[in-house]
Amino acid sequence: MNISISQQDPVTLVAISGSVDSLSAEKLTEAFTGELNAGRVKLVADFSAVSYTSSAGLRSLLGAVKDSRRLGGDLRIAAVQPDVLRVLSLSGFTSIIKIYDDVAAAAASFGTAA
C-alpha cells in the first residue's frame, strides 16, 4: 500500500493505492492521525487505486471518520472500486461514511456541507 498526501484547499487529499489490510492499515491510520493532529480535518480519501480492504482498513477509516467529525471536519471517500464497495456495504459503512463518485465531487462537497 502506498499513500500520497496533497493539499487541495480547503481539503486534504489522501490518495491510497494497493491493499489496505492487516499488514498495512496501521500506516493509513498514522497518515490520517498526522493530518488531523496538524489541524487538517477536511479529508478526502482517494480510493480509485485501492483494490482490497479488510476489516483492518475499515477500522482505520472509522477511526478517522470519528476523529475528524469530533474536530469539526470529516473523512469522505472517493472513487471506491466494486470489491471494496461491497466490503463497505456488508459492514454497514455505506450509511456511515459519505462516498462520492470521484475526488472532485468529494472535495466539492466540503464547500457547501462541511
Added chain:
Amino acid sequence: MTPPRRSIALRGPARLEFLPSLLDAVSELCDAADADPAMRHDLRLAVEEACVNVIRHAYSEDDPGEIALDVELSAWEGRPAIRVDIHDRGRPFDPLRLATPQAGTDDVQALPLGGLGVHLMRQVTDAQTYSHAKATGNHLTLVKFLATRKGETA
C-alpha cells in the same frame, strides 16, 4: 508439467509476518481451481480475517503458538467448493458466536472499532463451522462454493 495442486497444508508461527504465506496458499489453490476474481477476493478476505483473529487473540503475546492452514478443492453438500481449515492450540474461542456489530446507527461516535472481521468472514463464505477439542485445539472451517472464471457457478 506438474498438475495443479488440489490441497495445500501450511503450518507456522501465529504472527502477522506469517500472514502473507497463508494468503499465498489460498491464492495458489484459487489458481488451481481457476476461481473467478470475486471468489478469490472473498476467500482472501475470509482467511485474512480468520487468521488475524487467531494471530491477535489465540495466544498470549509473549508465548505465540502455531497456526495451521489446510486449503483444498473439495465438495460440500455435494457441490464443488474450496474448503479452508484453520487450526490453533490457543485458548478456546468460537468466533461464530460473536454478535454481529450494529452498523448503520446515526451515532457514529458510539460505533465500536472492532468485531467487523468475523462478520465479514461469515458474509463472504457459504458455510462455517467451529469445534474445539482439548487434544487438537480450535478448528474453524470455512467453505466457499466454487465459481470459476468460465462462469460456471458450481
